Amino acid sequence: MTAKIDLLTLQLFVAIVEEQSIAKAAEKKNIAASAVSRRISDIEDLFKVELLHRHSKGIEPTPAGFALLEHARVILGNLSKLETELTGYRQGKRGLIRVCANKSAILEALADELSLFLEQHPLVHIDIEEDLSPAIVRAVMENRADIGIFGGNIDGQDLELLSYRSDSLVALVTRDHPLAGRNSVRFRELVDFDFVSLEKGSSIETLCVRAAAALGQHMKVRIRVSSFDALFRVIDARMGVGIVPLEIVRDRYGVDSLATVPLDESWARRELVMGVRDYKSLPPVTKLLVDHLRTHADARPAISGVSDRLTVVPGRG
Numbered sequence: 001m002t003a004k005i006d007l008l009t010l011q012l013f014v015a016i017v018e019e020q021s022i023a024k025a026a027e028k029k030n031i032a033a034s035a036v037s038r039r040i041s042d043i044e045d046l047f048k049v050e051l052l053h054r055h056s057k058g059i060e061p062t063p064a065g066f067a068l069l070e071h072a073r074v075i076l077g078n079l080s081k082l083e084t085e086l087t088g089y090r091q092g093k094r095g096l097i098r099v100c101a102n103k104s105a106i107l108e109a110l111a112d113e114l115s116l117f118l119e120q121h122p123l124v125h126i127d128i129e130e131d132l133s134p135a136i137v138r139a140v141m142e143n144r145a146d147i148g149i150f151g152g153n154i155d156g157q158d159l160e161l162l163s164y165r166s167d168s169l170v171a172l173v174t175r176d177h178p179l180a181g182r183n184s185v186r187f188r189e190l191v192d193f194d195f196v197s198l199e200k201g202s203s204i205e206t207l208c209v210r211a212a213a214a215l216g217q218h219m220k221v222r223i224r225v226s227s228f229d230a231l232f233r234v235i236d237a238r239m240g241v242g243i244v245p246l247e248i249v250r251d252r253y254g255v256d257s258l259a260t261v262p263l264d265e266s267w268a269r270r271e272l273v274m275g276v277r278d279y280k281s282l283p284p285v286t287k288l289l290v291d292h293l294r295t296h297a298d299a300r301p302a303i304s305g306v307s308d309r310l311t312v313v314p315g316r317g
Contacts, residue, residue, distance in 0.1 A: 168263075
């Protein structure tokens with residue numbers, strides 16, 4: 001058997017039924033009528049069934065023909081959807097983007113910025129994983145993430161680094177702490193206190209450890225926690241002081257008993273950066289997100305209805 005059902009044959013068969021004429025279907029598809037007839041005859045011979053009844057008023061499908069017509073329309077419809085989807089990927093309208101970011105970025109603005117992007121691009125899905133800054137760099141380097149967002153003080157290795165946003169680090173203490181109420185504080189005034197810190201290797205802890213070393217001292221970490229909420233709770237229990245981004249504390253519920261003191265250090269204005277393997281070679285949809293994040297760094301909208309397309313992948317924190 002050399003005959004086979006291909007897409008052109010399916011298109012011709014649907015056209016024959018819709019036009020009720022082999023000649024009109026052939027003209028519509030710009031193919032010789034004899035070639036169209038031969039294709040249908042080959043299929044009939046292959047399966048030993050009659051597909052079309054030919055009568056004085058035209059052509060109509062047999063029961064087997066109706067079965068072929070139904071499947072042909074489904075297959076051709078799916079093909080059309082596939083072509084539309086693939087075109088969407090090429091044009092940057094559709095795709096999956098893998099983002100790996102640190103806690104600060106997610107809590108400060110990233111979640112809102114991604115929500116706005118998804119609102120503007122309804123066919124895009126985003127997986128976001130939270131991790132420590134050094135691990136984020138590795139994830140992008142190893143192609144486990146498309147975009148990494150991390151502290152600019154962390155070595156980006158061979159990644160192409162793009163500006164994202166900056167935040168302001170402050171000292172976080174209880175309201176009855178000796179330093180509460182100060183207009184500002186130097187790190188050397190904090191270094192003798194016990195610290196509550198995020199995981200070892202985080203961007204903020206790395207800055208603090210370097211600052212302590214520059215003073216010839218060691219940072220006294222009494223407790224490590226895996227989230228800012230836990231850090232706030234432990235500081236509120238008077239177990240130490242912390243260094244946190246002001247943007248996370250601002251307008252946050254449950255921190256009324258805590259006070260922020262501006263940190264008078266050059267490194268207190270911290271840069272957050274985006275790292276990609278190569279911007280020019282990014283898929284169109286990923287480029288759109290990178291450009292969106294750089295353009296809308298100050299936008300913090302409240303958008304709903306996109307949570308089904310924003311997947312948060314559990315990370316180490």
